[in-house]
Amino acid sequence: MERRDFLRKSLFGIAGLAAAPALAPAFELAGSPAAVKAAASDKIRMGFIGLGQQAMYLLSSFIKMDDVQVIAGCDVYDIKRDRFVKRVTDYYKGQGVKKVTAPAMYENYEDLLARKDIDAVVIATPDHWHAGIAIAACKAGKDIYLEKPMTLTVYEGQQLVKAVRKYNRILQVGSQQRSSEEFIHAANVAREGDLGRIQKMDVYVGRWDGQPFPVPHHFPAQTPPAGLNWDKWLGPMTDKATYFPDIDPLLKEDGSDTCWGAWRWYKPTGGGYMTDWGAHMFDIAQWAVGKDLSGPTEIIPPGYSFYKNLTYKYDNGIVVEETSFDDSGQGLKIYGEKGWIAVHRGKLYASEPKFEMKVGDNDVPFEARAGHHRVFIESIKSRIDPNVPVEVGHSSCTMCNIGIIAGELGRPLTWNPIVQKFMDDPEANALLHYPYRPGYEHLLDV
Secondary structure: OOHHHHHHHHHHHHHOOOOOHHHOOOOEOOOOOHHHOOOOOOOEEEEEEOOOHHHHHHHHHHOOOOOEEEEEEEOOEHHHHHHHHHHHHHHHHHOOOOOOOOOEEEOOHHHHHOOOOOOEEEEOOOHHHHHHHHHHHHHOOOEEEEOOOOOOOHHHHHHHHHHHHHOOOOEEEOOHHHHOHHHHHHHHHHHOOOOOOEEEEEEEOOOEOOEOOOEEOOOOOOOOOOOEOHHHHHOOOOOOOOOOOOOOOOEOOOOOEOOOOHHHHEEOOOOHHHHHOHHHHHHHHHHHOOOOOOOOOEEEOOOOOOOOOOEEEOOOOOEEEEOOOOOOOOEEEEEEOOEEEEEEOOEEEEOOHHHOOOOOOOOOOHHHOHHHHHHHHHHHHHOEOOOOOHHHHHHHHHHHHHHHHHHHHOOOEEEEOOOOEEOOOHHHHHHHOOOOOOOOHHHHOO
């Protein structure tokens, strides 16, 4: 990618200027009919699928946009459907809307997608439902804001890439750090050569039970609450995952979540910190060194030989180690011949002041900041890809997943990012996907 295109994409993300011709990145969708271009005065009518804690952050951002109207929601848990109705109707009433129509609510996402009056959907379900619902949305002609990690398996990502391009849809991955000033600056410093040749990156994703990988689901079976359709929650996932209270948490009296859904920490329902935060931090690492549509070629698990931590190696010699490098939590540190730069959410520092920038104060929760969401809306109107299109989401998610596979097998793996397979390793390639439950195999048909 040429430097000018990178800078355009950076501005596109942080300032929400996607509609400005001088700043538009070169990702116009071939074959998109002119009829789908929305006039500036039109409302983008949106439906939300998956109504948990992350969806509430996204709702608080999208609903405030003058050119967006939230008209429907879907979840398999009745208390979350009820909360969504209240949040949407209370907001519109508070804005002085004289005749407020409550959003239509569904338990089955197919029913929401069948509506002809919905232009775009936000998908914020647990990860194992991302691919199937997003592919169905492509077929239904909807544009998609899809939470990270984009998919749960590498094969799911491959199929979703095909679907987005086959049906000419706009898909924005919820990797909102791409639209945050501190991460844009750090990536620019690396890409523009200020640090010299990049040698190494430290990426810290966090720990659960002392490790970044998902831990085995070990909870005894409990009875799901009456309002939760547990079989639909599982969907294509193996039924070996039993219900426990924190996997899809109840709500407090004020309507807020008691905790983040714990499905993300356990296999088979999630990818641990590797996909939860790795989808953010590995994403920025690959962006900063021009590996967005590629990936590492060697993965070494922690504890193997003299390697203390999970380590990736690229064909250009860059090494990425998953390790903590300060006391500020999840983040990224980039080392070059001429210095280094470190970045976290809301914090940036470097080996020399000339590499630094002042990060502005912002009291809006990171997940609810509108810049990244605004890029999606402008992309719908322009029919030009956003700053995290489907191929980029797939590449970043793949890096997380192949790291998990190396950790599970406990040995080094050789990865070919072009054909997206492990080299001469049937055992590892067998873990690029898992068998869906009977009746759900069609979800990935493109």
